[in-house]
Amino acid sequence: MSDQYFDVVVVGCGPAGATAARFASQRGASVCVMDQRQEIGNPVQCAEVIPKDLPEGIGIKVSRKWVASEPTELCMVPPDGAAVHMGKELSRQVCGYVINREIFDQELAGLAASASATIMLKTTARSLLRRRGAVCGVRASSFAKPVDIYGDVVIGADGFASQMGRWAGLVPPLSASEVNICFQYTLANSGCDASVVEAHLGCEIAPGGYVWVVPKGGDVANVGISVAMDRRTGRTPKDLLDRFISLSKRFNGARPVREAAGAQVHAPPPAALSADGLMICGSAGRLSDPLTGAGIHMAAMSGMFAGKIAARSVECGDFSNSTLAEYQGLVLRECASDIGNGSKLRELLAKMDDPPCGARGHRSMRQDGTGWPPSSCCVMPWHAKDEKRIR
């Protein structure tokens, strides 16, 4: 296969890469976005929750095609079983939409294509190409054939296990304490409250992580678990999730229609997200909430910034880090407070022990170390009859 030339080359067509490709294309750059998958968004490895303000933030219309449900409440369930409702406004901000992720990712890719980006499926970046030290493309294999794809600006949006950032020396290797291993069932006949997203905390339930219950509408729910890699016991995340499900009566008739495994990064972003000719965005740049692992919002927003800056650097013919570094400022302004708060809470969670059985008034986690949870705590309907089982 002969070499290919574009202004901007994007590696990875998840929310970050697709959004970067769309914004760079819309601003007149010729763009190629590649993905190693043969189908964008598949397999789904996601609880599929996005905040209410994301569509507007990246300039897309909310579509019935990808909205599965609109929960109205987020509810944290600490180890003592007494649920804490987070309030309607906060709930909407954090978990405004439950989406069909595959369709959502394909819509983002479709919008990039409509803006004239070239999408290359089954195309895997293998290494960076450099000219006088600056990144100027990637060596890839496309449908198993080698190809060099050149671009004045390269955007690494290759997700959690990103190689792009490592090849460029920007992103250090992850330690076990920075990774959570996840497992999720999509359950039919789930018996879950269609309006409530639940997060269950506790060392017994999910060491260093949590169990989520996310209603997808029509009695379908994503029920998943994340467990800190360095706090794993003899039981796998799947074992722990099976136990959680088997101990709650409401799941008695539930049956899995989809399984997914994956990993979430809970590490802070690296010191630099750009170099000469290169920007790193989304999970590849460790842009996700260090507490929950949620990262679609930061991925898409960082993709938008990367796409805009890439197009501008093409326009002015300057691909050096002095131009691209503005990207980092925009990203940190958007994400720094969420990342900072999430980190603090994760540290607290790491130190947290479960309360002794029956310690009903015990509160194990406080948002700022003093005054959390709020006084509006109440008991979820199933706790009265099911409390010991949930614990």
Ligand SMILES: Cc1cc2nc3c(=O)[nH]c(=O)nc-3n(C[C@H](O)[C@H](O)[C@H](O)COP(=O)(O)OP(=O)(O)OC[C@H]3O[C@@H](n4cnc5c(N)ncnc54)[C@H](O)[C@@H]3O)c2cc1C
């Ligand atoms: C179990 C689980 C549940 C989650 N739930 C939520 C949630 O409810 N809400 C939320 O906001 N976040 C959630 N997340 C996190 C969220 O999925 C990520 O933050 C988000 O996908 C990051 O988007 P991205 O575009 O950066 O990377 P990705 O979506 O991972 O996309 C990266 C793309 O790059 C491609 N790629 C990788 N390497 C190469 C290569 N060398 N060449 C070509 N292509 C390559 C991949 O195939 C992939 O398509 C969850 C994660 C997991 C694991």
